[in-house]
Amino acid sequence: MIRLQDVTVVYGSRVILDHINLDVRKGETLAILGASGSGKSTILKLIIGLQKPTSGHIFIDDVDVTNYTEEQMIAVRQRMGMVFQYSALFDSMSVEENVAFGLRQHTKYNDEKIQAIVKEKLHLVGLDTIEQMMPNDLSGGMKKRVSLARAIVLDPSLILYDEPTAGLDPLRCMDINKLIVGMQQHLKATSIVVTHDMDSAFYVADRLALLQDGKFLIVAPKEEFRRCENRDVQLFIHGGVLPEEGGRAK
Numbered sequence: 044m045i046r047l048q049d050v051t052v053v054y055g056s057r058v059i060l061d062h063i064n065l066d067v068r069k070g071e072t073l074a075i076l077g078a079s080g081s082g083k084s085t086i087l088k089l090i091i092g093l094q095k096p097t098s099g100h101i102f103i104d105d106v107d108v109t110n111y112t113e114e115q116m117i118a119v120r121q122r123m124g125m126v127f128q129y130s131a132l133f134d135s136m137s138v139e140e141n142v143a144f145g146l147r148q149h150t151k152y153n154d155e156k157i158q159a160i161v162k163e164k165l166h167l168v169g170l171d172t173i174e175q176m177m178p179n180d181l182s183g184g185m186k187k188r189v190s191l192a193r194a195i196v197l198d199p200s201l202i203l204y205d206e207p208t209a210g211l212d213p214l215r216c217m218d219i220n221k222l223i224v225g226m227q228q229h230l231k232a233t234s235i236v237v238t239h240d241m242d243s244a245f246y247v248a249d250r251l252a253l254l255q256d257g258k259f260l261i262v263a264p265k266e267e268f269r270r271c272e273n274r275d276v277q278l279f280i281h282g283g284v285l286p287e288e289g290g291r292a293k
């Protein structure tokens with residue numbers, strides 16, 4: 044579904060991604076982990092075409108989109124839903140207008156149909172009867188849900204999540220984790236989740252990828268990732284402190 048082939052991204056003299064390869068399979072949820080500044084968001088930007096690689100190729104549904112123009116990418120992006128860090132809702136628009144945005148931009152549906160779809164998507168993320176509220180009146184968790192409803196409004200085949208649980212308390216994090224799994228099951232979409240949150244990654248993902256020094260240290264199914272004996276992987280899993288220093292991890 045998504046392939047990054049020998050991709051390098053250089054900003055000035057800094058190599059952010061160094062000849063990386065990644066396949067994201069249709070229908071799976073892949074979590075991309077890594078320290079701050081390791082290039083996780085850059086990978087999302089490459090996939091949605093907001094960033095071009097310095098070298099290498101990006102394939103979406105077997106089509107090489109590396110050299111697509113912005114106009115060509117707009118059509119590709121319609122098959123993608125993006126849940127931004129901090130929700131990125133339009134503050135001057137109601138919840139309904141926020142969720143309807145993609146429909147108004149990319150379809151010719153009448154108001155009645157748009158309202159029905161907005162209602163259905165809000166219901167899917169567990170928010171009923173809040174269409175007329177403004178983003179500033181919503182809690183952080185509700186904003187994330189609205190952001191997710193907006194992302195799925197065009198029934199995307201790929202959903203990209205940038206730090207979906209950032210800034211939420213543990214209960215709200217679990218709400219969002221359950222929603223991510225629910226969306227994947229309901230829409231049969233492929234999902235990529237960029238996160239620092241190990242618990243969230245293990246909850247939502249089929250496979251996990253860890254970026255370090257411009258490369259993937261490991262890309263593996265959840266259990267294989269958990270059992271990986273590489274010391275840096277174990278340090279990342281355990282938040283920098285190994286359970287038994289000198290124990291299993293090396």
Ligand SMILES: Nc1ncnc2c1ncn2[C@@H]1O[C@H](COP(=O)(O)OP(=O)(O)OP(=O)(O)O)[C@@H](O)[C@H]1O
Nearest residue numbers: 054055059077078079080081082083084085086239
């Ligand atoms: N347009 C740009 N020009 C120059 N440097 C950039 C640009 N975009 C990102 N960077 C740098 O590239 C590095 C990787 O950024 P990126 O946002 O992909 O990291 P990240 O892993 O998502 O970090 P975080 O977890 O903090 O969001 C960072 O050091 C960032 O400052």
